[in-house]
Amino acid sequence: MGGPRFEPVRTVRAYERVVEQVEEAIESGALSPGERLPSERELMVQFSVSRSTVREALRVLQARGLVRSRPGDPNGAEVLPFSPAALHKSMTTLARVAELSLGELVQFRMVLDGAAVLLAARLRTEEQLAEMGAAVAAMRAAAGTDEEAFGAADVAFHDAVARAGGNKLIQICTDVVRSIVVKLIADRIAAAPDREELMRRSIRHHEEVIAAIRAGDGPLAARLSRKAMYDYYAGYVGEGERSALRALLE
């Protein structure tokens, strides 16, 4: 027994080491959003690598949403503020290659949104309650006339709820999945014959959720929220999956 435990050697490419160092600098806060990286020529000197290596590294960093570079910019690449764009991209890819069904996506939203509402009922401030109310008012104003504004107001509502819940991860994930779902069935939603009625019912549900949040009744708010989402999306989900969604309604 014993002897030294050797580990397999992984040859690490030059561009990866560049990525690692820059990534660490950004994630540790040594480089802040808005700041600039040195120019590509400067980077090749600092890392003692060729231009192509620097560029491949910058491509990866750009794909991860950490930096952006523009041609002609007298400064180097710009360090970007945090954005869930990379998460959005990888979840969208995930949805396609893992063949996530609409039912799974909606179910995920029911779970996270329900949790956000539950937390919001505890932690919301009066100001946040007002935001939710304003969002629903905007939904009412746009109902039947402006599809786009209705959707935007709905997003604003769920965002206000998620922020009130105090969990950034839940907030981000609900938003990412919401946009994926909407993209998947935007055409079917717009073409729904009972579109007007769906919107009205959605608004009513939202108001009930707000009332429950205001009353501090988290479990009720969560049930109402899940029910609202179910009613809105169930029509686009196959019957088999629909029953799995109903499991969350009890």
Next chain:
Amino acid sequence: MGGPRFEPVRTVRAYERVVEQVEEAIESGALSPGERLPSERELMVQFSVSRSTVREALRVLQARGLVRSRPGDPNGAEVLPFSPAALHKSMTTLARVAELSLGELVQFRMVLDGAAVLLAARLRTEEQLAEMGAAVAAMRAAAGTDEEAFGAADVAFHDAVARAGGNKLIQICTDVVRSIVVKLIADRIAAAPDREELMRRSIRHHEEVIAAIRAGDGPLAARLSRKAMYDYYAGYVGEGERSALRALLE
């Protein structure tokens, strides 16, 4: 009013068009995992771009976890099977740059794991129940002796539950966040003075969850699951956040 509605022109880089086309081929299934892309030289002919452009595109595709290329491989880059690695990477980055707290991460797990358990109580097969039981048995066997095996068995348990729940997105996200949490506090967990007691209690909780799943009592299983997670991690979370976690225990 009227006239054509012009849209702002977005200059799109050459490498991006290459990425788009290959990505579409992979996500649509035209290229399956295990298949090979043409060699870089072949790609530069097909896309009429230079090799550096091809390589930058391949780097991005590699960063997204879609392909992998090895030096000297006479075949081109390999199309990879689906993996949540890209999602894992972007969530890890998210956790750092958005400064997600341990409390938020644990809360997220409580929500998703609770939902998975709730669904599993409805949808589980006898076989999956056996898997969960086997995982807990492995946890018991490893308790106090083999930290690593204990952790692996715990992962196996939660994975079996998530699979039984039937929602791949929940399954993947729980696993991703679990590994982030573990990485964050692995050292503190290992150094816990009451480590042995924590493990025993965790096993007991897992058994209670299995019993509730077997009985088909989803809500009870979910409560027990969230309670188990809270007990296990609450010690590592600050008091302020701990109260937000308790909001999920009612």
Next chain:
DNA sequence: TGCTATTTGTACGTATGTATC
């Protein structure tokens, strides 16, 4: 085993379009 052909990894030079001053 060694050899060879092919491919990727990396380096370097150059031309071009663009943003800033």
Next chain:
DNA sequence: CGATACATACGTACAAATAGC
């Protein structure tokens, strides 16, 4: 408008690694 510095893209060259003989 010109000058400057930058990113973009192309092409060539060579080293290192792999597969197949």
